[in-house]
Amino acid sequence: MKSQGTEPRRTLTLRDVSEASGVSEMTVSRVLRNRGDVSGTTRARVLEAARTLGYVPNKIAGALASQRVNLVGVIIPSLSNMVFPEVMTGISEVLDNTDLQPVVGVTNYSPAREEAVLYEMLSWRPSGVILAGLEHTAAARAMLAQAGIPIVEIMDIDGQPIDNAVGISHRRAGRQMAEAIVASGYRKIAFLGTQMPDDYRARKRLDGFEEALKRAGLALVDREFYSGGSALLKGREMTHALLARNPDVDFLYYSNDMIGAGGLLYCLDKGIDVPGKVGLAGFNGVELLDGLPRKLATMDACRLEIGRRAAQIIAGHNAAPDIGSEVVELFPTLQPGDTIRHF
Amino acid sequence: MKSQGTEPRRTLTLRDVSEASGVSEMTVSRVLRNRGDVSGTTRARVLEAARTLGYVPNKIAGALASQRVNLVGVIIPSLSNMVFPEVMTGISEVLDNTDLQPVVGVTNYSPAREEAVLYEMLSWRPSGVILAGLEHTAAARAMLAQAGIPIVEIMDIDGQPIDNAVGISHRRAGRQMAEAIVASGYRKIAFLGTQMPDDYRARKRLDGFEEALKRAGLALVDREFYSGGSALLKGREMTHALLARNPDVDFLYYSNDMIGAGGLLYCLDKGIDVPGKVGLAGFNGVELLDGLPRKLATMDACRLEIGRRAAQIIAGHNAAPDIGSEVVELFPTLQPGDTIRHF
DNA sequence: GCAGCTGCTGTTAGCGGTAACATAGCTGTT
DNA sequence: AACAGCTATGTTACCGCTAACAGCAGCTGC
Numbered sequence: 001m002k003s004q005g006t007e008p009r010r011t012l013t014l015r016d017v018s019e020a021s022g023v024s025e026m027t028v029s030r031v032l033r034n035r036g037d038v039s040g041t042t043r044a045r046v047l048e049a050a051r052t053l054g055y056v057p058n059k060i061a062g063a064l065a066s067q068r069v070n071l072v073g074v075i076i077p078s079l080s081n082m083v084f085p086e087v088m089t090g091i092s093e094v095l096d097n098t099d100l101q102p103v104v105g106v107t108n109y110s111p112a113r114e115e116a117v118l119y120e121m122l123s124w125r126p127s128g129v130i131l132a133g134l135e136h137t138a139a140a141r142a143m144l145a146q147a148g149i150p151i152v153e154i155m156d157i158d159g160q161p162i163d164n165a166v167g168i169s170h171r172r173a174g175r176q177m178a179e180a181i182v183a184s185g186y187r188k189i190a191f192l193g194t195q196m197p198d199d200y201r202a203r204k205r206l207d208g209f210e211e212a213l214k215r216a217g218l219a220l221v222d223r224e225f226y227s228g229g230s231a232l233l234k235g236r237e238m239t240h241a242l243l244a245r246n247p248d249v250d251f252l253y254y255s256n257d258m259i260g261a262g263g264l265l266y267c268l269d270k271g272i273d274v275p276g277k278v279g280l281a282g283f284n285g286v287e288l289l290d291g292l293p294r295k296l297a298t299m300d301a302c303r304l305e306i307g308r309r310a311a312q313i314i315a316g317h318n319a320a321p322d323i324g325s326e327v328v329e330l331f332p333t334l335q336p337g338d339t340i341r342h343f
Numbered sequence: 344m345k346s347q348g349t350e351p352r353r354t355l356t357l358r359d360v361s362e363a364s365g366v367s368e369m370t371v372s373r374v375l376r377n378r379g380d381v382s383g384t385t386r387a388r389v390l391e392a393a394r395t396l397g398y399v400p401n402k403i404a405g406a407l408a409s410q411r412v413n414l415v416g417v418i419i420p421s422l423s424n425m426v427f428p429e430v431m432t433g434i435s436e437v438l439d440n441t442d443l444q445p446v447v448g449v450t451n452y453s454p455a456r457e458e459a460v461l462y463e464m465l466s467w468r469p470s471g472v473i474l475a476g477l478e479h480t481a482a483a484r485a486m487l488a489q490a491g492i493p494i495v496e497i498m499d500i501d502g503q504p505i506d507n508a509v510g511i512s513h514r515r516a517g518r519q520m521a522e523a524i525v526a527s528g529y530r531k532i533a534f535l536g537t538q539m540p541d542d543y544r545a546r547k548r549l550d551g552f553e554e555a556l557k558r559a560g561l562a563l564v565d566r567e568f569y570s571g572g573s574a575l576l577k578g579r580e581m582t583h584a585l586l587a588r589n590p591d592v593d594f595l596y597y598s599n600d601m602i603g604a605g606g607l608l609y610c611l612d613k614g615i616d617v618p619g620k621v622g623l624a625g626f627n628g629v630e631l632l633d634g635l636p637r638k639l640a641t642m643d644a645c646r647l648e649i650g651r652r653a654a655q656i657i658a659g660h661n662a663a664p665d666i667g668s669e670v671v672e673l674f675p676t677l678q679p680g681d682t683i684r685h686f
Numbered sequence: 687g688c689a690g691c692t693g694c695t696g697t698t699a700g701c702g703g704t705a706a707c708a709t710a711g712c713t714g715t716t
Numbered sequence: 717a718a719c720a721g722c723t724a725t726g727t728t729a730c731c732g733c734t735a736a737c738a739g740c741a742g743c744t745g746c
Contacts (some may be wrong), residue, residue, distance in 0.1 A: 010491075011468075011490075011491055013701095013702060013703085014702065014703065015702085023725075023726090024725065024726050024727085025702090025703080025704095025726095026703095026704080026725075026726065026727080027724085027725060027726080029703070029704065030704095030724095030725090033704090035704095036724090036725095037723060037724060037725090038724070038725085039723085039724060039725090042724080042725085054485055054486065054489050056462060056465045056466050056486065056490075057466050057702095057703085058466065058468060058701090058702055058703065059466040059467050059703090060403055060406045060407045060412070060467060060468060060701085060702080060703085061407055061701070061702030061703035061704085061731090062702080062703050062704070063403045063703085063731090064403045064404055064407050064701090064702080064703070064704090064731045064732065064733085065702075065703045065704040065705080065730080065731055066703080066704050066705075066731085067704095067705095067731065068704095069403070079422055079428040079431060080425070080428040080429070080432075082423070085422040085423040086423070088422060088449075089423075092449070101463060103446055103447075104446075104447050106431075106435070119399060120444060122399045123399050123400050123401065123402040124402050124403060125354075125401060125402075125403060142397055143397065143399065146397050147354075147399075148353075148354055229630075230630040230631060230633040230634055231634070232631055232633065232634025232635070233633040233634035234634075235634060236634055261634075262634045265634065265635070265636060268636075269636050287572075287573040288573060288575055290573040290575065290576040291573055291574070291575025291576035291577075291578065291579055291604075291605045291608065292575070292608070293608060293611075293612050356731095356732060356733085357732065357733065358732085366695075366696090367695065367696050367697085368696095368732090368733080368734095369695075369696065369697080369733095369734080370694085370695060370696080372733065372734065373694095373695090373734095376734090378734090379694085379695095380692090380693055380694060380695095381693095381694070381695085382693080382694060382695090385694080385695085400732095400733085401731090401732055401733070402733095403731090403732080403733090404701090404731070404732030404733040404734085405732080405733050405734070406701090406733090407701045407702065407703085407731090407732080407733070407734090408700080408701055408732075408733040408734040408735075409701085409733080409734055409735075410701065410734095410735095411734095687746105688745105688746100689744105689745095689746100690743100690744085690745090691742105691743080691744075691745100692741105692742090692743080692744095693740105693741090693742090693743105694739100694740090694741085695738100695739085695740085695741100696737105696738080696739075696740100697736105697737085697738075697739095698735105698736090698737085698738095699734105699735095699736090699737105700733105700734090700735090700736105701732105701733090701734090701735100702731105703730105703731090704729105704730090704731085705728105705729090705730090705731100706727100706728090706729090706730105707726105707727085707728085707729100708725105708726080708727070708728090709724100709725080709726070709727090710723100710724085710725080710726090711722100711723085711724085711725100712721100712722080712723080712724100713720105713721085713722070713723095714719105714720095714721090714722100715718100715719085715720085715721105716717105716718095716719095
């Protein structure tokens, strides 16, 4: 803090270490970065001096001089819904084996905020950017395209990526789920989800879902949206409202597992026969579901793997700058759980 | 990306904007930072040029020249347990009204990793650091003390802070919960929690809890620990194991709400009378609980407020550097819910 | 008419490192 | 002995921006 024990002490520089160890600043720099040949004795003396002084290198100066920044910007909509932390885990896992470091920015599903966060990040000249989704403001797209660094758009591949992309087809995922539901004999199907002006992926799932229903000669019986609040509680409330409105509904498709879990708990509370009278399904494959009394049908979104692959792309470009762009499609698997009836 | 439309284009600098708009680099710099007087016409010309070129300032150079970095390092143990995202929300909420920006680092409850993350962060010379807990490696403490920037240790105040601290007394929280439980007539009390070599706060809660039991002439009947995996599921499993071992236990105190929720679901599944035969309590006050069939007793940890106050301290020091250190103690409230019986 | 503003713009000298090149001392070779 | 070929270290010139100060109009006031 401010006025520590000894003196007013300004912050240390290479020069301080250089003077303390009797070699040039350059040599100190080399030792501290393990770059170039330095004799064992000198290295030891320098390290000793740096340690006792408590020198912490100034990466700002280093980055400016070397034109190299070991940071990777990661821009995600939210931290509080279990899905992005897992993506982060995948990213960290891979970057931990490189000299790159993730830096997180959060947009709260606001495109304007995404643009602002991106601008801020690019102004630190990172080695790459990973960001969620394919939909961005025009300005954001322009910045990304101009940045001259590898960009990976994650989660979604239904659209035109700027550079690289890693994700799943949410449209297809929605379709698959609808097909499975219809195949199990459910006919009166309803949707419950987030209000999604800016959750494009939830919208794409719904689009795919409805498309497959249509192809089967069906249509959604009803739909219910929410925003904000405890997802579990909202799931209960929405389920209650929807079933009250449509007592004959036989399947509830939720846009995410959390509200699905709320719905499941509600049905169990009310003694509703699941999956006999009503079937349920969510989306994401969150770990939370493992602890529920019954396993909710879901599709995992390959979150960990998405994080890993995205990081690998950035790391790859960092090691060998002239690789081309790529699009990696992952395929989620349907986990039927205990809430879709089997024949 | 790499080879976009037009030319090989190196990244733009102030000079490019300066040439495009016919004024000096300094004037461009002033316009872009809204610093100093610039005529309206010039300002407009510069902004126009910057916009059409797609110029993004280089904060690395700016920070080096001005010796000012608008970043605040935030170091937390984990993103995946609902508690830290909420702290982050509080921090962002406050910093959004300043020119400061949070940068997150995650330690996974490892002191060595915390030290590494801290070193990395300090090497970017942030304007302040917020980090969880009062326990750090000796080297980390030394770095923090030397950094010459405001430090805020959050979550916990049972110990000696390096500079500022904002948090609650976990020891007291544990004590309070024990007192409430004993007051409700429970006598055969067990603890279920995380294995906590490095979760000092969970340990302090348990310490306080046992201390209060002892004062009431009681002791823990049994205890059960876990690590890793789905907390909800673990809660079920541990509860099962513990109740099998001790059929006469009448209260289960969980180290966090998530495993508590698992325990609650288990008890409801098994038809165990809650809170008649067995009472339950957790810790944290997570939103998730609102959706459960019955409300788990808990104590909120003031997470949002902790984030806010910590950010305010940093912002305050940033505005007026000569403020002294402070310790802010917050007081969690006990939420009895439906899982402690009332007289 | 001129000192003394005020308002706008330019110049200079770094910030703390690192790339690239230069240099000094040693080998081992022929 | 002379020289290439090391290895270990030092020197120089920036990286892109901003603080601090300098300059120069055009006014104001007396």
